[in-house]
Amino acid sequence: MRFMHIADVHLGVVPDKGKPWSKSRSKEIYSSFQRLLDTAKEEKIDLLLIAGDLFHFPPTMDMLRELDAQFMELDHVTTVLIAGNHDYRAKGSPLDRYEFQSDTVCLGTGEAKQLVLEDLHTCVTGISYDRKEIVEGIYDDLTPSLPGKEFYADYFQILLAHGGDSRHSPLDRNRLLRSGFDYIALGHIHKPEMIKMDQMINVGSLEPIDYTDTGERGYVIGEAERTDTGWQLHTEWRAFSSRQYVDLNIEIEPDMTNYQLQKQIQERMEAMGTEHIYRIILRGYRNAAFQADLSSLMNRYRIYEVLDKTQEAYDLEQLEEDNADNLLGQYIRTLKGQEDALHRQALEYGVKALLRCRETE
Ligand SMILES: [Mn+2]
Structure with missing residues (x-):
C-alpha cells in the first residue's frame, strides 16, 4: 500500500498581500497542488491523505467541483481528507453537503469517523473541524478500536489529525504514540517535523504561506507492507515547494558604501536562488551618515522587507x-x-x- 500525506495547502490564500508577486503566488499555490497530484500519479500511490486546511477558508461549491474534477484524474487513488481550522466543515456548509464524484471522502465532525478500505486492508480514522477553534484535544483518546464499531484487527491503521497548539486541538504526543495506530498523519503546524520515524509525522505545509514559514516545505510518501509479524512501514519526507522564504542576514561595516552593500546582497541572493522570497536583515555597525538604499534590488527581486538592526559606530x-x-x-x-x-x-x-x-x- 503506497500513500502520500500532505496538509495545509491553503488553496485560495493570497500570500504577501500588497507585494508585486502576491497574485501570481496565489495562483502558484494552485499549480503546486496540481503538480503534487501529477507526482501522485507518477508514484502510483493508492491513498492520498490530506490532514486538514486543504483550503484557506471553508470552500464554496464551485471550489469543491473544481477539486473533484482534479481528483477524477487520479486513477485508482482513494483520497481521504479532514477539514482543519481554516476550511472547517460547519453543519450544512458546502463541504458538509458536497457529494464527491471522485473516489474521495471527507471524514465527518464531532465523534471519530472511520473509513475502511477493504481492498487496501487499511482503516483511516479521523475527525474534521466544524469550527475555527477547538481547544479540547479531540484526538488524544482515539484508538483504532472505536467503541460500538467493528475493530479491523489486522488492518493498517491510520490516524488523520489536525492541530497541535493551544487553540487548535492540542496533541498529547506520548499518548498518541501509544494509541495503537500504525501511522499518525498530522497537519496544522507549517514547519515539518518527524516526531517519530515512520510512525508520527507532522508533514508541514505543501508550500510556505508567509514569511514566518522559512525553509523547505513538502510531502510524505510512505509504503506499508504486510508481513508475518505485522505491518512494515517506510516513510520519506520530500521537499517540494516552488520557492522558500529566506531570512538573509547581512553584516554591515562602518565604511561600507551602498554599492558594496547592494552587490553583496545580490551575490548572496543569486547564489541561494532568485526564486526565493527574501527578508533582508541588516546587522553590524554603520557610520552615522550611512543610509541603506535597497530600492533598486526591491524592484528586481522578491524582497518582502528590509529590517535595519544596525547600530551606529x-x-x-x-x-x-x-x-x-x-x-x-x-x-x-x-x-x-x-x-x-x-x-x-x-x-x-x-x-x-x-x-x-x-x-x-
Ligand atoms: Mn490549520
Whole structure:
C-alpha cells in the first residue's frame, strides 16, 4: 500500500498581500497542488491523505467541483481528507453537503469517523473541524478500536489529525504514540517535523504561506507492507515547494558604501536562488551618515522587507574629546587601549549605556 500525506495547502490564500508577486503566488499555490497530484500519479500511490486546511477558508461549491474534477484524474487513488481550522466543515456548509464524484471522502465532525478500505486492508480514522477553534484535544483518546464499531484487527491503521497548539486541538504526543495506530498523519503546524520515524509525522505545509514559514516545505510518501509479524512501514519526507522564504542576514561595516552593500546582497541572493522570497536583515555597525538604499534590488527581486538592526559606530577619539570633563570621557580613558575581547566589549557596552542614559536625561 503506497500513500502520500500532505496538509495545509491553503488553496485560495493570497500570500504577501500588497507585494508585486502576491497574485501570481496565489495562483502558484494552485499549480503546486496540481503538480503534487501529477507526482501522485507518477508514484502510483493508492491513498492520498490530506490532514486538514486543504483550503484557506471553508470552500464554496464551485471550489469543491473544481477539486473533484482534479481528483477524477487520479486513477485508482482513494483520497481521504479532514477539514482543519481554516476550511472547517460547519453543519450544512458546502463541504458538509458536497457529494464527491471522485473516489474521495471527507471524514465527518464531532465523534471519530472511520473509513475502511477493504481492498487496501487499511482503516483511516479521523475527525474534521466544524469550527475555527477547538481547544479540547479531540484526538488524544482515539484508538483504532472505536467503541460500538467493528475493530479491523489486522488492518493498517491510520490516524488523520489536525492541530497541535493551544487553540487548535492540542496533541498529547506520548499518548498518541501509544494509541495503537500504525501511522499518525498530522497537519496544522507549517514547519515539518518527524516526531517519530515512520510512525508520527507532522508533514508541514505543501508550500510556505508567509514569511514566518522559512525553509523547505513538502510531502510524505510512505509504503506499508504486510508481513508475518505485522505491518512494515517506510516513510520519506520530500521537499517540494516552488520557492522558500529566506531570512538573509547581512553584516554591515562602518565604511561600507551602498554599492558594496547592494552587490553583496545580490551575490548572496543569486547564489541561494532568485526564486526565493527574501527578508533582508541588516546587522553590524554603520557610520552615522550611512543610509541603506535597497530600492533598486526591491524592484528586481522578491524582497518582502528590509529590517535595519544596525547600530551606529562610534568615533571613540571624538567622543572622548567631546566628553573630556564628564563620566563618559573618563570611562573611555579608563578602558581604551586594552585590546582583549572582554575590555573591548565592556567599552562598547558601557559607551552605549552612557549615551543612552544621556538621551533620556
Ligand atoms: Mn490549520
